Amino acid sequence: MHSRRQDAVVSILRTANYLGRFYSPVFDQHGITSQQYNVLRILRGAGLGGIPTLDIAERMIEQAPGITRLLDRLERKKLVRRERPSENRRQVLCYITKPGLDLLRELDTPVKNQDNQALHRLDESEIEELIRLLELARGEQPSTKHAPAASYQ
Amino acid sequence: MHSRRQDAVVSILRTANYLGRFYSPVFDQHGITSQQYNVLRILRGAGLGGIPTLDIAERMIEQAPGITRLLDRLERKKLVRRERPSENRRQVLCYITKPGLDLLRELDTPVKNQDNQALHRLDESEIEELIRLLELARGEQPSTKHAPAASYQ
DNA sequence: CTATAACACTTGACAGGACAACTATTGATA
DNA sequence: TATCAATAGTTGTCCTGTCAAGTGTTATAG
Numbered sequence: 001m002h003s004r005r006q007d008a009v010v011s012i013l014r015t016a017n018y019l020g021r022f023y024s025p026v027f028d029q030h031g032i033t034s035q036q037y038n039v040l041r042i043l044r045g046a047g048l049g050g051i052p053t054l055d056i057a058e059r060m061i062e063q064a065p066g067i068t069r070l071l072d073r074l075e076r077k078k079l080v081r082r083e084r085p086s087e088n089r090r091q092v093l094c095y096i097t098k099p100g101l102d103l104l105r106e107l108d109t110p111v112k113n114q115d116n117q118a119l120h121r122l123d124e125s126e127i128e129e130l131i132r133l134l135e136l137a138r139g140e141q142p143s144t145k146h147a148p149a150a151s152y153q
Numbered sequence: 154m155h156s157r158r159q160d161a162v163v164s165i166l167r168t169a170n171y172l173g174r175f176y177s178p179v180f181d182q183h184g185i186t187s188q189q190y191n192v193l194r195i196l197r198g199a200g201l202g203g204i205p206t207l208d209i210a211e212r213m214i215e216q217a218p219g220i221t222r223l224l225d226r227l228e229r230k231k232l233v234r235r236e237r238p239s240e241n242r243r244q245v246l247c248y249i250t251k252p253g254l255d256l257l258r259e260l261d262t263p264v265k266n267q268d269n270q271a272l273h274r275l276d277e278s279e280i281e282e283l284i285r286l287l288e289l290a291r292g293e294q295p296s297t298k299h300a301p302a303a304s305y306q
Numbered sequence: 307c308t309a310t311a312a313c314a315c316t317t318g319a320c321a322g323g324a325c326a327a328c329t330a331t332t333g334a335t336a
Numbered sequence: 337t338a339t340c341a342a343t344a345g346t347t348g349t350c351c352t353g354t355c356a357a358g359t360g361t362t363a364t365a366g
Binding site: 003004005006007008009011012013014015016017018019020061115116118119121122124126127128129130131133134135136137138139 | 164166275
């Protein structure tokens with residue numbers, strides 16, 4: 001009836017929830033959400049060349065419609081700029097603005113603080129083991145060392 | 154700059170996301186969502202006495218407003234019944250209906266199947282270790298054996 | 307016994323994720 | 337070159353989650 005495997009599933013979901021709440025005060029204080037922060041980080045990473053809308057969606061593991069509207073909100077806050085280049089009028093290139101970069105810089109330290117405090121009960125080897133088990137859980141090949149993610153999600 | 158602790162956080166979030174997508178087809182096929190399923194399970198667990206709205210919210214680790222509206226939708230589908238008892242007209246007791254119980258019974262097998270397939274790459278000792286590490290991650294005292302959760306979340 | 311606090315929600319407004327359907331471009335094919 | 341398919345987004349709708357503010361009900365204190 002009741003399996004440990006199911007307990008593990010529940011535990012993963014609860015922990016994700018817990019972590020969301022752990023980080024959210026940092027973003028709240030600056031008037032953005034964690035998802036908006038992630039998009040801004042992706043845009044900062046993309047640099048001056050900008051990045052098409054759907055490429056952002058891909059890096060976020062999210063569906064396109066959400067990204068369009070999330071960008072709408074960031075644009076309203078002047079943190080992001082979008083333009084449809086005349087060479088290829090199908091896609092929409094997205095750029096982070098100066099105020100966007102400023103906001104990210106303000107957030108760098110507090111976010112890093114949260115990163116360091118998160119999971120503080122786990123030591124280094126436990127962190128590695130957790131990463132390995134979660135990769136297995138997602139059906140991925142466990143890797144000894146990971147390429148850096150675009151952002152914290 | 155970039156820490157393994159942060160990788161672990163990202164990994165937890167991604168895995169939760171992955172699991173959500175893993176289970177959702179089962180619920181989709183029966184016209185409910187995973188959250189609605191969770192509430193129905195809680196109501197089934199509560200039995201004939203019913204359970205107040207906020208008690209459901211508590212077990213779901215969710216805010217009250219979401220539960221009120223979720224119950225509205227379940228009531229529209231006739232899967233749930235609510236009443237304000239005359240002894241204490243402040244609270245609203247929620248009950249699962251016959252159709253609600255029938256739906257849960259239909260879902261029992263497919264959900265159990267998903268439970269068994271989820272995390273199939275992990276063996277028993279890895280499941281135990283994962284549970285332990287996640288409890289630590291949430292800052293809880295690791296427990297050798299857990300009380301069964303009300304539902305999969 | 308009446309004002310006030312505490313309780314148990316409910317409502318409104320907004321961000322986010324998901325799906326389906328639609329629009330506008332561009333590329334490919336006949 | 338006219339047509340059709342593929343690409344890249346956008347719009348509409350729905351469910352969920354959160355916060356703030358409001359309603360009705362019961363308990364408490366003066």
